Amino acid sequence: MRKLISILFVSALWFFTSCNSDTFQEHEIGDNLIDKSTEVHLIDTFTVRSATVKLDSLLTSGYSNVLFGGYHDEFFGEVSSEFYTTLGLGGAFEMGADANGKKNVKLQFDSLVFIGFPDTRYYGDTLQEQTISFHKLKEEIDLPNGQIGFYGHHTIAHDEVAFGSASFYLKPRKQSVEIKTIGDKTIPEIERERDGLRLRIDDAFGWDIINRVNADDDTLQNIFKWRNFFNGMVLKPGSENSALFSFKLGAPGMNLRLYFTYEGGDRGYHDFPVILAAPRQGENGLAYYNFSNFVSDKSSTPQDLGRIVEETEELKSEETDDLAFIQGGIGFYAKVKIPYVENLNNLGVTGGVLKSELIFYPLEGSFDNSIFRLPSSAISVYVTNRDNNRVMALTDSRGAALRAVYNNYTEHKNESYYSIDLTSYVNDILTNGQDYEDALLIGFPYESIGNTIDRMIIENDPNSDFRIRLKTTYVVQN
Amino acid sequence: MWNVRMNTNFFNSTGKITALLILGLLLITSNVFSQNNTSSPYSYFGLGERMQNMNGNSAAMGGVSYGYKRGDVLNLSNPASLSSIDSLKFHFNIGTTFKFSKLNQGDKSDHFNDFNLSRIAFGFKVSHRYGTALSISPYSSLGYDITKRDKILGDSRSVIRSLLGTGGLNQFVWSNGVQLSKDLSLGVNGIYLFGNNTRSEDVVIEGGASTVYSGKTELISKGLYFNLALQYERTFGDYKINFGGMYQPNISVDAKKITSVYVSNSSASRFEDEDRGTFDVPESFGVGFGLNKGKHLWFGGDYTHEKWSGTRIFDEATDLVNRDKFSLGMEYNANDGYARKFIKKMTYRMGGFYDNGYIKVGGNNIDSYGLSLGLGIPMAQQKGMLNIAVEFGSTGTLNNNMVREDYTRVTIDFNLFETWFVKRKYQ
Structure with missing residues (x-):
């Protein structure tokens, strides 16, 4: 009997405990008590100081495309990019065999054509005529030990006189496609003439090559001899060019194509391709034997941006009409300092940041919808120090690189702004402190800045509603 | 001299009791059953909602207890009464409470069911004049879970605040009652107050923001206090009157306070602090009377005053107010010793109370009142009593957009006896 009672009692306990109300349901009742x-x-009244800095050592090798061309920019001055590259042999180039099996049929020069495929990216005015000229390099493109690519400031001596040149109109979208078929009929490579950008250049260099082929010269049969014969070339934009754009490398890539006819009538061609990566002479592995060289003349810009020379220098926004500049290719970054954010720790017993956003506006009138557009590239944030070293890239809570978000108000265009979520960064400063020289670099991702076209001008007039602000939602624990 | 001998296996019983005590401790103090003893938003204030931990007899009579004295009841609210518990028995008492409540505010309402073990106690007579008991019961409970929308100062957006209170304080009580003279008994409760009041607050920006601000405060009590009591009894012919009294000084109970603040997605905690200090249990007194007419009818009343005003929690002044509680109750024992019908064997009880509470919110005292009914059902072979009490009550007010809690509280309480101390005629 007693056992029975005990068992009943314990079961009753179990039963009743299980019919308790859930602890964690939401209840509105009592919220006013x-x-x-x-x-x-x-809080958005933090002092935010800005400056412009210029980072060095921007890698311009190894991308699957290359920036080429130039434009004139009201704020950034003259900007241009030249393309240095070796030219592959594309296999032994020898005399042909005719249909009857007769060997060593001589070749007749037809034309030398530059073939390139722009991709759709461009900056500047494409309605103007652009020019391109081809110059032979006087030295071999050779990489220093341990280096697999080149930086944007690198140059190599070359002939002043071009071995070829051409003018064209850039149609980035149309010229970016290969037309391989018409209907279901495949067009043979030799008949394809309308896709990409095809520019006939001077004949002289083509004649030289054909003559060597007909003389059975082994320069065109051995890759090393070919490299000794032709160090490489540089593609230069004309001084009046108005667009910076991108050529694809790879497939379809850039070629110098030599069209010829066999004695007897058949047409043929030989491609000297621009190769993305080539084996290193005397070393293991591949290296990039091509790169862009960015040139920018900022001496007559309104804010005299030519004053920045060394990477460790900074040009305060106070000295540049309260503006900060970012530019791909050249390597301009906006440096932002928020020196007093730690003062949040003086409020209450403690507290925490629920959200902290850095907000900035592109300078009104510094961009438009057609020629000088707002960046399409991602905008990254780096923690930096006095010497403008990139200490680390900021990441979001999932570890992905932090990006600025463009908050576009189509109704009130001038109120559109960029924002960067700095919540974790600011919480870390509040917990761990920051040095006086700690700052942020805002600009295009460093790993691809040598291949980035865009630019932007950020307003930071301390008296303007459009200044750079740190908008922080802070919980104060009393 | 009194010769003590046991006729049951003492060690067997001790084992059982220990097991039940451990079970009780688990049920009362832990979240093993994920129970919350209360769901009232008023448990946010002070030390939490004060728990009823009276036995089933008192619970059925509006809580009257100071002048109550019966040989088969462990009346721990007045330990002086322990001096006259039945000397041949080992008393075991376990009480459970089911509270079905409806929270009302404006035109909104919400229902909750809360279950808790209200006490486990055992006691026995040590000598002719001295009875003692040990018990565990909850002292106060936190069980609020409130979501609140607040404006961000200087912004058009809002934050969502979630306030959660869990845990509570429990008391382990050693009760002693001594009969000084034929009329007068004195008692003392030595109390170890332990437990953990945990309050947390989470703040997020309304609508999709991922960062959560979390603050948490734990008040961990580990301290002692006591109270004193007396009962004075006189007989006038058919009537017996019993006066009871209780006094408890203001005592600072040792405690620890742990505060921590975290922000999600952040590498380290923003704030951590561990503080040792005290919190006050208030100076209190209570007086009551009980009147017996014959063997069947009992009538009594209690008044309790607790001076919460001026009490401090970790050197911070509380805004608590003094509490006054009035109770009246009566009991009718239908059993004349020869009853055969079940109905005739039972005890019937009823009572009522008014309690002005110890918290004041927005200028209003959060008071309670209630009526109670109950039955005492004897178990077979005089093994004990099953006491059932039902209380219909209300706490708070709807005025000023406050919360009123209407509840029905059912107390089920077992009084079990084990005959320990019998001197056998034949060994």
Whole structure:
């Protein structure tokens, strides 16, 4: 009996405990009774200082495309990019065999054509005529030990006189495609003439090659001899060019194509391709034997941006009409300092940041919808120090690189702004402190800046509503 | 001299009791059953919602207990009464409470069911004049879970605040009652107050923001206090009157306070602090009377005053207010010793109370009142009593957009006896 009672009793306990109300359901009732132990403030009055810096050593090798061309920019001055590259042999180039099996049929020069495929990216005005000229290099493109690519400031001596040149109109979208078929009929390579950008250049260099082929010269049969014969070339934009654009490398890539006819009538061609990566002479592995060289003349820009020379220098926004500049290719970054953010720690007993956003506006009138557009590239943030070293890239909570977000208000265009979520960064400063020289670099991702066209001008007039602001929602624990 | 001998296996019983005590401790103090003893938003205030931990007899009579004295009841609210518990028995008492409540505010309402073990106690007579008991019961409970929308100062957006209170304080009580003279008994409760009041607050920006601000405060009590009591009894012919009294000084109970603040997606905690200090249990007194007419009818009343005003928690002044509680109750024992019908064997009880509470919110005292009914059902072979009490009550007010809690509280309480101390005629 007693056992029975005990068992009944314990089972009853179990039964009744299981019919308790859930602890964690939401209840609105009583919300007005509770007095606050915390207060939540939005604070956006932090001092935000800005400057412009120019980073060195921007890698311009190894991308699957290359930037080429130039434009004139009201704020950034003259900007141009030249393309240095070796030219592959594309296999032994020898006399042909005719249909009857007769060997060593001589070749007749037809034309020398540059073939390139722009991709759709461009910056500047494509309605103007652009020019391109081809110059032989006087030295071999050779990489220093341990280096697999080149930086944007690198140059190599070359002939002043071009071995070829041409003018064209850039149609980035149309010229980017290969037309391989018409209907279901495949067009043979030799008959394809309308796709990409095809520019006939001077004959002289083509004649030289054909003559060597007909003389059975082994320069065109051995890759090393070919390299000794032809160090490489540089593609230069004309001084009046108005667009910076991108050529694809790889497939379809850039070629110098030599068209010829066999004695007897058949047409043929030989491609000297631009190769993305080539084996290193005397070393293991591949290396990039081509690169862009960015040139920018900023001496007559309104804010005299030519004043920045060394990477460790900074040009304060106070000295540049309260503006900060970012530019791909050249390597301009906006440097942003928020020196007093730690003062949040003086509020209440403690507290925490629920959200902290850096907000900045592109200078009104510095961009438009057609020629000088707002960046299409991602905008990254780096933690930096006095010497403008990139200490680390900021990441989001999932570890992905932090990007600026463009908040576009189509109704009120001038109120559109960029924002960067700095919540974790600011919380870390509040917990761990920051040095006086700690700052952020805002600009295009460093790993691809040598291949980035865009630019932007950021407003930071301390008296303007459009200044750079740190908008912080802070919980104060009283 | 009194010769003590046991006729049951003492060690067997001790084992059982220990097991039940451990079970009780688990049920009362832990979240093993994920129970919350209360769901009232008022448990946010002070030390939490004060728990009822009276036995089933008192619970059925509006809580009257100071002048109550019966040989088969462990009346721990007045330990002086322990001096007259039945000397041949080992008393075991376990009480459970089911509270079905409806929270009302404006035109909104919400239902909750809360279950808790209200006490486990055992006691026995040590000598002719001295009875003692040990018990565990909850002292106060936190069980609020409130979501609140607040404006961000200087912004058009809002934050969502989630306030959660869990845990509570429990008391382990050693009760002693001594009969000084034929009329007068004195008692003392030595109390170890332990447990953990945990309050947390999470703040997020309304609508999709991922960062959460979390603050958490734990008040961990580990301290002692006590109270004193007396009962004075006189007989006038058919009537017996019993006066009871209780006094408890203001005592600072040792405690620890742990505060921590975290922000999600952040590498380290923003704030951590561990503080040792005290919190006050208030100076209190209570007086009551009980009147017996014959063997069947009992009538009594209690008044309790607790001076919460001016009490401090970790050197911070509380805004608690003094509490006054009035109770009236009566009991009718239908059993004349020869009853055969079940109905005639039972005890019937009823009572009521008014309690002005110890918290004041927005200028309003959060008071309670209630009526109670109960039955005492004897178990077979005089093994004990099953006491059932039902209380219909209300706490708080709807005025000023406050919360009123209407509840029905059912207390089920077993009084079990084990005959320990019998001197056998034949060994």
